[in-house]
Amino acid sequence: MSDRPTACMLLIGNELLSGRTKDANLAYIGARLNALGIRMAEARVLPDEEDVIVAAVNECREKFDYVFTSGGIGPTHDDITAACVAKAFGVALERNVEARALLLRNYSSAAELTEARLKMTEVPAGATLIENPVSHAPGFQIGNVFVMAGIPRILQAMFEGITDRLRGGAPMxxxxxxxxxxxxxxxxxxxxxxxxxxxxxxxxxxxxxxxxxxxxxxxxxxxxxxxxxxxxxxxxxxxxxxxxxxxxxxxxxxxx
Amino acid sequence: MSDRPTACMLLIGNELLSGRTKDANLAYIGARLNALGIRMAEARVLPDEEDVIVAAVNECREKFDYVFTSGGIGPTHDDITAACVAKAFGVALERNVEARALLLRNYSSAAELTEARLKMTEVPAGATLIENPVSHAPGFQIGNVFVMAGIPRILQAMFEGITDRLRGGAPMxxxxxxxxxxxxxxxxxxxxxxxxxxxxxxxxxxxxxxxxxxxxxxxxxxxxxxxxxxxxxxxxxxxxxxxxxxxxxxxxxxxx
Structure with a gap:
């Protein structure tokens, strides 16, 4: 079993800790990783707090082969995952041209791209986008960290688009x-x-x-x-x- | 908000990481802690591995005011939470006389107390029992760590019996x-x-x-x-x- 790569999932959002929302993403990703020969070794549920998220990203990307995050990439002030991951990697948070083009599919004109919506085009410098076939606002990958949406239907679609980026061992x-x-x-x-x-x-x-x-x-x-x-x-x-x-x-x- | 004590929950069990089981305990305890004026600050999902559990217990009991664990206190070989917590506190794991008496309620004679069942009477030296009104095998408290069952109905009954041991701030x-x-x-x-x-x-x-x-x-x-x-x-x-x-x-x- 020792040759199987390991993964850690960071479930981000106050609503998961307050009891408002029950997570459904860990079970999905855990089961899919089994099939890909990757072992989900640990998961953490984190509040929407910058210092906590930055520390966890940096600890876990060292400790595990892959880190998957869910939540906190929407258009509102409490969506801070992209900024935290950029900080963890020590790179700038940038508006991504490709992400903007993807997001524009949702609207009839660029005038509808409010500042809040443009926030969803911000990714750490050097990141690769993760496509979102459901609502277009993309996730992203930087190093061994994969940042995805919290809404299960979107997270699942995002994950199915990145499996060819993962190197697994023998399926469990x-x-x-x-x-x-x-x-x-x-x-x-x-x-x-x-x-x-x-x-x-x-x-x-x-x-x-x-x-x-x-x-x-x-x-x-x-x-x-x-x-x-x-x-x-x-x-x-x-x-x-x-x-x-x-x-x-x-x-x-x-x-x- | 800073005067509210903090809590961390450790959800223990391979089945939560493999996708076999979806946790239902974090949401329950999170919501109940809100009402008691305690903030669930973080949670971790851990595999049935001694070194991982011992390290997490020791890190979290330092970092947070309260630590609640769920899972891993049954009669089988994969139930290692009590042994891990004893090791984390550097104390012996002991068969508890009071726990034995509680457990005996389930059986018509002491002959039915197999070695596997007696495992459920083992708690760290110096621990205080947590009553289990559902199936009698108790949980325990040592320091600021509260060890409870993974089965939601039992965990909930255990938690409702220990709320007077918790000191909260103003309810959220x-x-x-x-x-x-x-x-x-x-x-x-x-x-x-x-x-x-x-x-x-x-x-x-x-x-x-x-x-x-x-x-x-x-x-x-x-x-x-x-x-x-x-x-x-x-x-x-x-x-x-x-x-x-x-x-x-x-x-x-x-x-x-």
């Missing part, structure tokens, strides 16, 4: 096996199994469906043979408790 | 005013408004409902008089664009 494969056996009973044998398969990540997620108590055992590895072996071992373990294992699609490897 | 008040005016048109005047009300946090969140494009303007401050003044200014601004403002409950100040 996963399998989920449901077992109507309490975790307190399976816990010991599962720990033994993890020792036997140190190269397979084994997660246990309890469920309670009516009177049925059990856990979903999720196996993750890039090696299809080891995945099959570990899955067989889990199925045998579940069967040894007199219960039929329920194999389900985990849905991690594709878009969700 | 908020108001949301909807305006069917594009952000690109309102952006300039809104920035001016933010300059006139530096003590009120003004957020703008765009919406598109059918053909109706606009933004919800969210005002946040602990000062009711300033909130009323800022709200009037926003309403006047919206009205000046020939549009009727729609005032809605923001729902931030109560449980959601």
């Amino acid at each position: 494969l996963s399998r989920a096996i449901g077992a109507a056996v309490p975790e307190g009973v399976m816990g010991g044998p599962l720990a033994d199994l993890q020792s036997r398969f140190p190269d397979v990540e084994i997660g246990s997620y309890p469920f309670k469906r009516g009177a049925k108590v059990g856990a979903e055992i999720v196996l993750r590895t890039a090696d299809p043979a080891r995945l099959a072996e570990a899955a067989k071992a889990v199925r045998d373990l579940v069967t040894s408790h007199g219960v039929e294992p329920e194999e389900t699609e985990s849905g991690e490897s594709g878009p969700i | 008040l908020s108001r949301a005013i909807g305006a069917a005016v594009p952000e690109g048109v309102m952006g300039g005047p809104l920035a001016d408004l933010q300059s006139r009300f530096p003590d009120v946090e003004i957020g703008s969140y765009p919406f598109k409902r059918g053909a109706k494009v606009g933004a919800e303007i969210v005002l946040r401050t602990a000062d009711p008089a300033r909130l009323a003044e800022a709200a009037k200014a926003v309403r006047d601004l919206v009205t000046s664009h020939g549009v009727e403002p729609e005032e809605t409950e923001s729902g931030e100040s109560g449980p959601i």
